Amino acid sequence: MRIDLHTHSNVSDGTQPPAELMAAAAAAGLDVVALTDHDSTDGWADARTAARALGIGLLPGMEVSCKTSQGISVHLLSYLHDPDHPGLLEEINKAKDARRTRAERMVERLAEDYPLNWDDVSAHLAPGATVGRPHIADALVAAGIVADRNEAFANILTSHSRYFVSHYAADPVLAVELVREAGGVPVFAHPVASARGRVVSDQTFHDMIDAGLLGVEIDHRDNPPEGRAQLRRLAARRGLIITGSSDYHGAGKPNLLGENLTSPEMLERILDAATGSAPYLP
Ligand code: AMP
Ligand code: FE
Ligand code: FE
Ligand code: ZN
Numbered sequence: 001m002r003i004d005l006h007t008h009s010n011v012s013d014g015t016q017p018p019a020e021l022m023a024a025a026a027a028a029g030l031d032v033v034a035l036t037d038h039d040s041t042d043g044w045a046d047a048r049t050a051a052r053a054l055g056i057g058l059l060p061g062m063e064v065s066c067k068t069s070q071g072i073s074v075h076l077l078s079y080l081h082d083p084d085h086p087g088l089l090e091e092i093n094k095a096k097d098a099r100r101t102r103a104e105r106m107v108e109r110l111a112e113d114y115p116l117n118w119d120d121v122s123a124h125l126a127p128g129a130t131v132g133r134p135h136i137a138d139a140l141v142a143a144g145i146v147a148d149r150n151e152a153f154a155n156i157l158t159s160h161s162r163y164f165v166s167h168y169a170a171d172p173v174l175a176v177e178l179v180r181e182a183g184g185v186p187v188f189a190h191p192v193a194s195a196r197g198r199v200v201s202d203q204t205f206h207d208m209i210d211a212g213l214l215g216v217e218i219d220h221r222d223n224p225p226e227g228r229a230q231l232r233r234l235a236a237r238r239g240l241i242i243t244g245s246s247d248y249h250g251a252g253k254p255n256l257l258g259e260n261l262t263s264p265e266m267l268e269r270i271l272d273a274a275t276g277s278a279p280y281l282p
Contacts, residue, residue: 003262005034005059005270006077006189006217006245008252010126011043012063013134015250017126018043022050022058024250028257032057032267032281034079034245038130039065039092039099041083051280058280059270063189064088064179065095066172072198073159074172074188077217077243080274081184088178091170096130102167103131109163110136110156114145133157134252149252159197172204173211180212183276187215187243192227199227209238214273219244219260241269 008014009021016024018035025033033056035047044060051058059079066074081088103121110116116139124138125131137152146152156163170178179186188208192199200208217223218231219242235242244260247253271279 001032001264001267002030002258003032003264003267004030004246004248004258004260005061005079005187005243005262005267006036006063006220007033007248007257008037008063008250009035009043009047010129010250011040012037012130013132013249013252015252018047019050021248021250022047022054022056025257026054026056030056030258032059033257034059034061034077036061036063036077038063038132039096040130042128044083048280052282055282057282059267060277060279062092064092064175065099065167065169066175067166067169068172068200068204070198071166072200072204073169073196074200074204075190076172076175076179077187077189078179078182078184079187079270080277080279081179081182082276085178085182085276088182088184091175091178095167095169098168099131102165103133103136105165106133106136106163109165114140114143116140116143116145134249138252150254172200173207176208176211176213183274185214185241185270185273186212187217187241187270188213189217190220190222190247191216191231192224193220193222194224194227195222205234209240213240215241215243215266215270217243217245220247221255221259222247241266241273
């Protein structure tokens with residue numbers, strides 16, 4: 001069984017519509033794939049229809065944007081939650097709106113130095129999509145200012161950049177509680193991805209576990225080897241589910257579908273813990 005539990009479609013910052021992503025997953029020889037767009041479940045219906053047609057398993061999911069009181073960004077994967085749970089819906093919609101305002105502010109700042117406006121960014125946004133820096137990166141690429149998203153993130157769009165603007169996101173402890181209330185399975189995404197920015201303290205980690213965190217994403221290209229070993233020890237001590245995933249973003253990132261996998265035993269634990277919505281398993 002080849003199981004990849006973290007992918008993005010153009011419902012957020014991936015480059016393919018959900019159905020196309022599912023077809024790519026089938027072509028990559030995956031048996032089960034989770035669709036985990038940032039702060040949105042809008043791709044679930046199309047992904048499910050495609051999964052059924054392709055005979056591939058779908059775990060509906062989401063990647064919730066979070067921020068600690070110290071301003072550290074945390075991404076929380078949620079699997080199989082109720083997409084209509086009011087509390088969780090309120091938080092992701094707040095983050096989604098804040099992302100949009102924040103991107104507009106970043107474009108205003110960028111426009112002082114580069115020939116760029118909001119229409120250039122909109123051109124790379126599917127209707128209703130969750131806006132992120134990758135869409136601004138796409139506009140910078142189209143304008144010939146950088147070669148690809150990666151080059152944009154290397155300086156113009158980093159969190160240290162003068163053009164960077166932060167946005168509202170739920171505290172990770174609240175997000176864990178809401179995902180559990182919604183019957184979902186919360187898994188901490190790429191927890192030690194230090195190249196992306198500061199990572200959380202042990203205290204925050206334990207607070208999240210005490211609040212109901214059920215798993216950690218260990219095999220992810222952005223988690224360095226030492227960090228993975230630490231995560232394995234923590235997972236063993238606290239009885240956490242461990243996952244491995246690609247974090248595929250279509251053409252937006254070099255990450256390939258199936259480059260990291262989750263074991264069938266761990267998938268089983270996720271299915272057993274979830275009560276919010278149903279997977280599609282052929
Ligand atoms: P934001 O959500 O606006 O904070 O932007 C962060 C998003 O950008 C993450 O979801 C990543 O998938 C994406 N990202 C971060 N670094 C890179 C990179 N070097 N190349 C392409 N995408 C990236
Ligand atoms: Fe992303
Ligand atoms: Fe993430
Ligand atoms: Zn992701």
